[in-house]
Amino acid sequence: MAETTLDYSRGLMPGDQVLRRRYLVGRWLRYLALAIIVALAIILLIPILWMILGSFKIQRVALAYPPELIPSNPVMDNWERLLIDRPSMRWLVNSFIVAGGIAIFGVLTSTCAGYAFGKKQFPGRTIFFWLILMTMMLPRQIYIIPLFVLMKSFGWFNSYQGMIAPYIVYPFGIFLMRQYMQSIPDELLEAGKMDGASEIQLFRHVVLPLSRPAIGAIAIFAFMAGWNDYLWQLVMATDELWLTLPVGVAKLTASGVGSIDIGVGMAGATFAFVPMLLIFLVFQNYFIKGITVGALKG
């Protein structure tokens, strides 16, 4: 029995003569099930592939039936029209500023508040934490109208602060950071206090460096939330120059059914997709860590 620990990182092949775990059924059924999963994965990837291919089709090809699976005559027209005729570079910059701002504020507020909720004793701690946690569970759309009225009175339409402000507090980040802080041993903080560090020094030189992995996960998630947010940015930006990338590219095709320009739409969708894809590929591990930390310890 002691020999049953398997090195899964080496890749255990089906059929290996060892005590295997968690195989539900026999070999052939397992192959069949795996085939279904591979098919499912491919189905999920097809739309993305179709979008990229579509961005190289001129309208006549895009509207062809039966569709040309691989465009026989790929063109750059759509990309030219997207990048030159439309303020798409400005949209890209807007998206980076908005998503980046949301990420920076999210990390700052989450780290401070998570530290306090996880490590400090003060009256009202539980109530404040539950207030935050409750809004994590609420759809933002519930207060979008009063928020809209508020922004109107601030005159914050078509501005970065208007798009960022409602996201300064990132409830999921606070929740995740609190969980993380609780796993930091008190002794580390006590030692810092003994050395005569002030509260601010303690936070900067002990707490912040220790929480780097959680900060990474929060930054990534807040950035993705900001980048992929649609409704709020749609509400806040009325001027074409202030659109963010998702809202901007959505408007490329939403100009009335019948006359839609598919190639430009697909080029725009691809253009909005690629930055987030690159970020995902580079920081994949942070994504996984962020998703699991919050759930398993909560």
Add this chain to the structure above:
Amino acid sequence: MLKRFSKRVWDGRWGYVFIAPAMIPFAIFTAYPLVQGLLLSFYKAGVNRDKWKYIGLKNYTNLLTRDPVFPTAIKNTFLFVLGVVPAAMIICLFVAVLIYPLSQRKQTFFRAAFYMPVVSAGVVLAMVWVYIYSQEYGLLNYLFETLGLLELLNEGEKIGWLAQTNTALLSLAIVVLSWSLGQPLILFLAGLGAIPEPLYDAAKIDGASGWQAFWKITLPLLRPTMLFVLVVLTIAVFQVFVVVQLMTLGGPANATQTIVYRIWVTGIVGAKFGYGSAMAVILLSIVSLVALVQFKLLDRQLT
């Protein structure tokens, strides 16, 4: 008494300092709008602030008895939740259990493939799927024709996936489903990793089949993860908006109207702040109620 309390407050002063950067914006941009929305729902309120008028529960009674669209929107939203959430849970569980024993590298491929739609954002996917679903030149009809399914389902005629009342909602639900798989899958894989190995060894010695081990060990021990996924997914699907706004505008014949879409159309575009806020309060009640029921379930399972 008061003295002791103020001493505790003073001792905890750094706690307040550290939560302030979060609590102050929270008060302005979350708490205040929430309360304001609740109040607004009792008003007839439009763009002109001077004309706001208290009308009691009239917004609510109108919504539930006279509004020609809102009850349909509630029904459709529930259909979305009831369709997408169980489907996503079952698919993810199935996939997680099957890819868990695979090598790290293969697991990474599947994880990435299932997570890709999450990364690519609703807008991007909605735009592509409009193209794929198109009746005249869509990829889906072409696939169905090639596989002989058009002949079978629609006498060889191309199907207008988004234009027919009997397929529009389902078509949108599939798009929402496609981006609802990534996170649960990762959570389930992590949950599987947390189940202690000796349990399976013991089951094996007792002669349990893989299938029995799944029902008696894997499922019960995965329950906390499953309930977490259930709550998070449900709340996310209640907010369905992008697919409606970009793919159908609520049509055909209101077949794809949802609550959040109505809030946007009425409250933001139509500037009926009071009426729209009443819709939001109804959404809030529904979501809280559903979450509460799920939490009760969670509590009972854990004790």
